[in-house]
Amino acid sequence: MHLLDTVGAAKLPVTFVSGEGALLWDQGGRTTWDFYGGHAVTLLGQGHPKWVAAIAEQARTLSFVTGICDVPVRDRAAERLASFTGMDRVFFVNSGAEANEAALKIARKATGRPVIVAMEHGFHGRTMGAVGVTWHYREQHAPAHGDVRFVPFGDLDALRRALGPDVAAVIVEPVQGMAGVVVPPPGWLASVQRACHEVGALLICDEVQCGMGRMGVPLASHRSGVRPDLATVGKGVGGGFPVAALLLTEELARTCKPGEHGTTFGGGPMAMAAVEATLKIMEEERLLEKAAALGARMHELLAVPGVVEVRGAGAWAGIVLDRPAKAVAAELLTRGFLVGTSSDPRVLRLAPPAVAPVYAVDLLADALRDVLAVPVRTEVAA
Ligand SMILES: Cc1ncc(COP(=O)(O)O)c(C=O)c1O
Numbered sequence: 001m002h003l004l005d006t007v008g009a010a011k012l013p014v015t016f017v018s019g020e021g022a023l024l025w026d027q028g029g030r031t032t033w034d035f036y037g038g039h040a041v042t043l044l045g046q047g048h049p050k051w052v053a054a055i056a057e058q059a060r061t062l063s064f065v066t067g068i069c070d071v072p073v074r075d076r077a078a079e080r081l082a083s084f085t086g087m088d089r090v091f092f093v094n095s096g097a098e099a100n101e102a103a104l105k106i107a108r109k110a111t112g113r114p115v116i117v118a119m120e121h122g123f124h125g126r127t128m129g130a131v132g133v134t135w136h137y138r139e140q141h142a143p144a145h146g147d148v149r150f151v152p153f154g155d156l157d158a159l160r161r162a163l164g165p166d167v168a169a170v171i172v173e174p175v176q177g178m179a180g181v182v183v184p185p186p187g188w189l190a191s192v193q194r195a196c197h198e199v200g201a202l203l204i205c206d207e208v209q210c211g212m213g214r215m216g217v218p219l220a221s222h223r224s225g226v227r228p229d230l231a232t233v234g235k236g237v238g239g240g241f242p243v244a245a246l247l248l249t250e251e252l253a254r255t256c257k258p259g260e261h262g263t264t265f266g267g268g269p270m271a272m273a274a275v276e277a278t279l280k281i282m283e284e285e286r287l288l289e290k291a292a293a294l295g296a297r298m299h300e301l302l303a304v305p306g307v308v309e310v311r312g313a314g315a316w317a318g319i320v321l322d323r324p325a326k327a328v329a330a331e332l333l334t335r336g337f338l339v340g341t342s343s344d345p346r347v348l349r350l351a352p353p354a355v356a357p358v359y360a361v362d363l364l365a366d367a368l369r370d371v372l373a374v375p376v377r378t379e380v381a382a
Pocket of ligand 1: 039094095096097098100123124125126173177178206207208209210234235244
């Protein structure tokens with residue numbers, strides 16, 4: 001009764017009390033396959049024993065100290081994350097939005113320019129700066145935005161028109177998540193980076209949802225051969241522990257002076273133990289390959305009548321339906337499958353843990369076939 005309701009009608013009619021791998025149990029002991037991964041977070045699944053052990057051990061030995069002293073586990077986590085992503089420097093924070101705030105601040109300061117170019121239907125978080133470059137919700141907070149230009153995602157000509165000597169950076173999700181797992185045309189991201197550099201602007205890749213192995217590669221920008229000037233990761237980076245990071249090239253890192261930015265909890269020992277354990281487990285258990293295998297099977301959902309397109313790769317899929325997705329998601333939940341929706345009313349968003357067995361996709365396919373066998377009743381308004 002005391003919690004502020006920020007969910008409203010979107011609240012799911014289920015209360016989960018435990019989980020293991022890709023399975024969740026509710027209060028009545030009923031099992032649900034998790035095809036949503038807690039908003040695309042848990043690539044490792046629930047309660048991975050090595051992840052649990054690393055956090056418990058860290059809590060016992062050193063739970064928290066100020067970020068202005070060295071903590072060996074922070075160095076180790078940064079080294080692993082830099083090597084996994086191919087970036088030079090790491091700044092740990094607590095959420096994806098906070099990582100994006102840092103990226104926007106640094107880009108403006110480094111270039112001395114005011115304007116950020118962002119994408120229509122892009123999502124970057126709910127804090128003031130992040131919501132200012134987010135297509136939905138920004139109108140609620142308009143006065144605090146600063147100078148932002150929006151262009152259609154995937155449209156290089158429109159982007160070139162928006163770029164100029166006043167632009168500090170372009171912020172982009174290499175594959176848009178909330179929009180419904182929207183993949184841009186091949187080569188587009190590399191062209192965006194070239195266009196940015198031609199006018200002295202920076203490229204910020206928001207990899208909070210599409211990165212950290214979700215697509216079967218460390219960063220989604222790697223699929224386009226792009227190494228961004230700044231990248232942000234969150235969600236999966238701590239395997240479910242609240243932690244995120246800003247990743248920078250050495251050149252950009254040199255523009256950051258001590259005292260210009262900071263955080264109390266960012267880089268705390270327990271979060272760092274979670275990051276280190278997550279990256280170790282991803283390597284030891286070949287989770288990128290497992291994610292890719294899961295993705296290949298999820299693409300077979302195209303064979304289900306009523307599915308018109310399957311987008312994405314790895315443990316991440318946008319399932320485009322011939323009808324509203326919310327009602328389908330609700331039906332799937334009653335059959336024991338938790339799936340996500342998106343800001344596109346026809347798209348189901350699947351983000352299962354990479355540890356989910358491939359046969360779970362076949363079970364989902366059967367349930368989806370059942371649900372979609374009922375004729376479409378409501379047309380989505382164009
Ligand atoms: C692409 C992207 N960026 C940023 C965020 C914000 O992350 P957080 O909710 O951790 O602040 C999200 C969250 O869904 C996201 O999908």
